[in-house]
Amino acid sequence: MSFTAWYYPFFLAIVVAAYWRLPHRARLWLLLAASYVFYGAWDVRFLSLIMASTLSDFFAGTAIAGERRPLAHVAAAAALPVLAFALAHSLQIVPGELPGAFFAIAAAVAVAFVAAYGWLWRLDEARRRKGFLLLSIVANLGTLFFFKYLGFFVDNAKRLLTAAGLGGDFTVVEVLLPVGISFYTFQSISYIVDVYRRQVTPSGDLLTFATYIAFFPQLVAGPIERAGHLLTQLQQPARFSPEHLHEGARLLLIGYFKKVFVANNCALVADYVFSTPGTLDGTWILLGAIAFAAQIYGDFSGYTDIARGSARLVGIDLMHNFRFPYLATGPSDFWRRWHISLSSWIRDYVYIPLGGNRGGTAASIRNAYITMVLAGLWHGATWMFALWGFYHATLLALYRVVPALGRLQDGGPRAVAVPLMFVFTLLGWLMFRSPDLDTFLACIAALGHWTAPTMKAAGGAAAWLAIHVGPLLVLQYITRRQQDEAALDHRPPLLRGLDYTVLFLLVATTAVVDVEFIYFQF
Amino acid sequence: MKTFVTRAFWVPVAVLVFAEAVIRLFFAEGFTGRFDYGYLPAAGFVEVQGGVELRRTGGRKFYPQAFAMPKPEGRLRIFTVGDSVTRGDDLAEAYPAQLERALEARGHDAESFNLGLTAYGATRKRIVALQCLRYEPDLIVLHVNEANEGYDERDWNRAQSYRSWHPRNWFLKSYALHRLYEVRTDSIFWKYLPEPIRTMRSVRTPDAAFAAVMDDPATLAEWNRRTRERTAQTVQEVTAAGVPMILVSTAYFRGKKGTVLLDDGLDAFVAGLAGPRVRWISTRELMAGLPREEYFTDSMHLSPAGHRRLAERLATLVQELVPAPGDGP
Numbered sequence: 001m002s003f004t005a006w007y008y009p010f011f012l013a014i015v016v017a018a019y020w021r022l023p024h025r026a027r028l029w030l031l032l033a034a035s036y037v038f039y040g041a042w043d044v045r046f047l048s049l050i051m052a053s054t055l056s057d058f059f060a061g062t063a064i065a066g067e068r069r070p071l072a073h074v075a076a077a078a079a080l081p082v083l084a085f086a087l088a089h090s091l092q093i094v095p096g097e098l099p100g101a102f103f104a105i106a107a108a109v110a111v112a113f114v115a116a117y118g119w120l121w122r123l124d125e126a127r128r129r130k131g132f133l134l135l136s137i138v139a140n141l142g143t144l145f146f147f148k149y150l151g152f153f154v155d156n157a158k159r160l161l162t163a164a165g166l167g168g169d170f171t172v173v174e175v176l177l178p179v180g181i182s183f184y185t186f187q188s189i190s191y192i193v194d195v196y197r198r199q200v201t202p203s204g205d206l207l208t209f210a211t212y213i214a215f216f217p218q219l220v221a222g223p224i225e226r227a228g229h230l231l232t233q234l235q236q237p238a239r240f241s242p243e244h245l246h247e248g249a250r251l252l253l254i255g256y257f258k259k260v261f262v263a264n265n266c267a268l269v270a271d272y273v274f275s276t277p278g279t280l281d282g283t284w285i286l287l288g289a290i291a292f293a294a295q296i297y298g299d300f301s302g303y304t305d306i307a308r309g310s311a312r313l314v315g316i317d318l319m320h321n322f323r324f325p326y327l328a329t330g331p332s333d334f335w336r337r338w339h340i341s342l343s344s345w346i347r348d349y350v351y352i353p354l355g356g357n358r359g360g361t362a363a364s365i366r367n368a369y370i371t372m373v374l375a376g377l378w379h380g381a382t383w384m385f386a387l388w389g390f391y392h393a394t395l396l397a398l399y400r401v402v403p404a405l406g407r408l409q410d411g412g413p414r415a416v417a418v419p420l421m422f423v424f425t426l427l428g429w430l431m432f433r434s435p436d437l438d439t440f441l442a443c444i445a446a447l448g449h450w451t452a453p454t455m456k457a458a459g460g461a462a463a464w465l466a467i468h469v470g471p472l473l474v475l476q477y478i479t480r481r482q483q484d485e486a487a488l489d490h491r492p493p494l495l496r497g498l499d500y501t502v503l504f505l506l507v508a509t510t511a512v513v514d515v516e517f518i519y520f521q522f
Numbered sequence: 523m524k525t526f527v528t529r530a531f532w533v534p535v536a537v538l539v540f541a542e543a544v545i546r547l548f549f550a551e552g553f554t555g556r557f558d559y560g561y562l563p564a565a566g567f568v569e570v571q572g573g574v575e576l577r578r579t580g581g582r583k584f585y586p587q588a589f590a591m592p593k594p595e596g597r598l599r600i601f602t603v604g605d606s607v608t609r610g611d612d613l614a615e616a617y618p619a620q621l622e623r624a625l626e627a628r629g630h631d632a633e634s635f636n637l638g639l640t641a642y643g644a645t646r647k648r649i650v651a652l653q654c655l656r657y658e659p660d661l662i663v664l665h666v667n668e669a670n671e672g673y674d675e676r677d678w679n680r681a682q683s684y685r686s687w688h689p690r691n692w693f694l695k696s697y698a699l700h701r702l703y704e705v706r707t708d709s710i711f712w713k714y715l716p717e718p719i720r721t722m723r724s725v726r727t728p729d730a731a732f733a734a735v736m737d738d739p740a741t742l743a744e745w746n747r748r749t750r751e752r753t754a755q756t757v758q759e760v761t762a763a764g765v766p767m768i769l770v771s772t773a774y775f776r777g778k779k780g781t782v783l784l785d786d787g788l789d790a791f792v793a794g795l796a797g798p799r800v801r802w803i804s805t806r807e808l809m810a811g812l813p814r815e816e817y818f819t820d821s822m823h824l825s826p827a828g829h830r831r832l833a834e835r836l837a838t839l840v841q842e843l844v845p846a847p848g849d850g851p
Contacts, residue, residue: 006688006689006690007689010689242525242526245526246528246531249531268715268719269715269719272718272719276718458716460713460714460715460716461714461715461716461719463714464710464714464715467710467714491530493528493529493530493533494529494530494533496530496533497529497530497531497532497533497534498533500530500531500533500534501533501534501537501538504534504538505699505702508693508699508702508703509693509699509702509703509706510703510706
């Protein structure tokens with residue numbers, strides 16, 4: 001189910017209305033059921049993946065804490081996702097054929113998990129803790145690899161083998177990419193690592209833990225939550241306050257404004273430019289890059305606001321994910337403002353374990369490259385995303401080794417630092433949005449050609465962008481000293497009411513509909 | 523104790539309720555039929571004391587005109603029903619007004635009204651023509667064109683979509699929001715976005731459906747078939763009411779710099795509808811050999827000189843169909 005589906009507000013209203021009338025335990029059941037309905041609306045078969053992730057991390061987490069569950073329980077739980085997958089498929093809830101290999105692989109993974117669970121208890125505590133950590137990470141990353149990266153690696157292996165004259169004419173089962181798999185997989189991994197590090201007490205209650213993994217507002221596109229933040233909120237019964245409704249409604253309004261008004265309308269220009277880059281010149285490519293910058297920010301930060309608003313309505317506070325990223329003074333600053341839940345995840349679970357800034361400049365630059373390329377690939381299994389990550393790592397390295405750039409980022413004149421970083425960001429978005437290297441190179445080549453007739457023809461598109469980005473800039477100006485655009489509490493009630501009026505009118509009267517969230521594909 | 527609803531929340535509620543109330547109380551006339559997109563028969567015909575005013579209202583943007591009811595004794599009343607070709611760029615320059623002047627010059631006490639509406643196809647022209655029958659016409663001129671049936675279909679779907687109580691339409695049930703939506707679509711989407719971008723992603727379902735099929739040969743054939751069926755129906759109904767007609771078939775230059783005027787088979791179809799009470803004019807024949815830049819503004823629309831030439835030809839036919847008082851044996 002998408003936040004922009006016409007029925008989502010009804011779904012949310014029913015959940016919220018029922019939620020506050022129920023006792024704590026029943027609320028969790030309600031949230032879990034709602035989350036499974038929310039996710040199952042896309043493809044009910046992939047609910048089995050969320051179940052599998054939930055169960056493997058639950059048993060691994062409790063095992064790391066020394067709590068041994070009967071093997072029969074583990075076996076029954078491991079069979080559950082496989083059975084759910086088979087049931088969903090046999091009922092033909094989703095049309096289409098699936099090869100038997102899928103069931104065989106799923107059953108083998110379940111059996112292997114149960115066997116490993118039983119065997120690891122034979123080890124001493126230190127090795128057992130590490131073993132369960134690895135078991136969980138392998139299960140999570142293995143699933144992610146299978147569904148998201150297998151095709152990528154197979155395609156590249158085929159090309160290499162073909163180029164080397166060693167064949168390459170083989171087929172491997174093609175798999176659909178489950179919506180949001182990168183988000184909930186990373187959330188699961190952070191949980192198990194935090195449990196291992198003893199930063200979080202593992203959940204002993206499967207219902208609470210399953211709700212934590214599947215919590216529908218942030219299930220498919222984040223923010224990627226930490227157990228210490230979200231799980232603890234789910235464990236404690238929230239007390240109703242009208243404040244939840246006020247803040248939730250405001251976040252929803254801001255989120256829909258960013259998504260429906262800003263992102264969907266800017267997408268028209270961006271989609272056009274990136275579908276025909278070879279026929280366009282510098283004016284259009286620049287417009288396309290700006291349009292995409294506005295689209296992806298409106299789309300993703302809008303999604304985050306809707307997610308935070310939806311969660312807030314049931315008394316849950318999700319983390320901030322954006323903080324005026326296009327006002328960044330440099331690449332480090334940018335990543336402290338853009339997709340904060342991912343960048344902090346990468347920092348805590350990849351960059352710092354690799355050594356972080358310890359070990360001197362060369363080591364930290366190496367770590368930055370590894371981290372950023374992985375962050376790029378997190379977005380999708382293409383070389384363009386890897387290139388985008390590599391590019392951002394290069395920016396980080398440049399700002400580190402060139403003293404003038406470093407000074408510019410850390411206290412230099414903002415009038416220079418912010419536009420410069422925005423130009424670097426636009427170049428990055430050209431890579432990110434280009435489906436392949438040829439398209440990207442065509443965009444770069446086009447930037448060298450500027451013709452007066454084209455500039456005139458592009459004037460309409462520029463006006464269209466100005467009309468749809470302008471209100472966002474005004475909103476950002478109003479909230480420039482706040483944490484994000486949704487923080488309007490500092491405004492007097494009358495002005496705030498007028499803000500709401502304008503935002504509502506812009507959303508309710510927008511013409512372009514049915515543009516899917518960009519980050520669902522990740 | 524916090525209240526469920528904040529003071530700030532009441533501002534948009536108050537603004538929207540106030541705007542809606544003002545529109546419904548004071549501008550209701552302009553909105554009646556506004557979202558029927560021309561399918562409400564009486565839209566634009568405002569009956570006032572002593573006559574009827576044609577206005578830009580109710581979803582029809584007629585040029586402002588007026589006529590008396592009942593019709594003054596001895597006056598020849600002509601309604602010209604058409605699309606943007608009939609409408610022209612200026613009421614006084616378009617051929618219905620020039621027809622009135624030409625007839626007056628020939629001794630008729632005539633009044634000729636321009637009921638040309640941009641993007642109207644045969645379906646909506648029929649509705650307008652039948653409405654004209656209520657106002658004592660002596661003649662109805664019908665401009666036949668195959669270019670607009672798709673717009674008729676799109677606007678029919680828009681009207682149906684608006685009538686539906688699907689939650690998607692709830693906001694648009696408000697006159698204020700619906701009008702704002704239309705202003706944004708017409709004045710921003712269509713005005714600013716270049717055509718290649720518009721065709722990639724259209725607005726709302728009826729527009730998207732229209733954009734998706736407008737180049738489909740089978741759909742175009744169906745629209746052309748429908749144009750002919752509805753036009754024949756209109757001719758049959760108008761003449762059955764005892765009102766004579768003149769049909770004008772449109773001609774087209776294909777391509778931006780096309781020099782050959784084509785009728786796309788429309789002439790043969792229109793000729794087939796002709797009879798003692800139905801005459802016809804072929805634009806292709808009328809303008810054959812004349813310089814395009816002098817008589818046309820684009821591939822189809824007429825310049826003031828083109829309108830004048832058509833008006834003169836019409837005046838001649840009108841005299842044959844409806845003799846002036848004192849004419850004849």
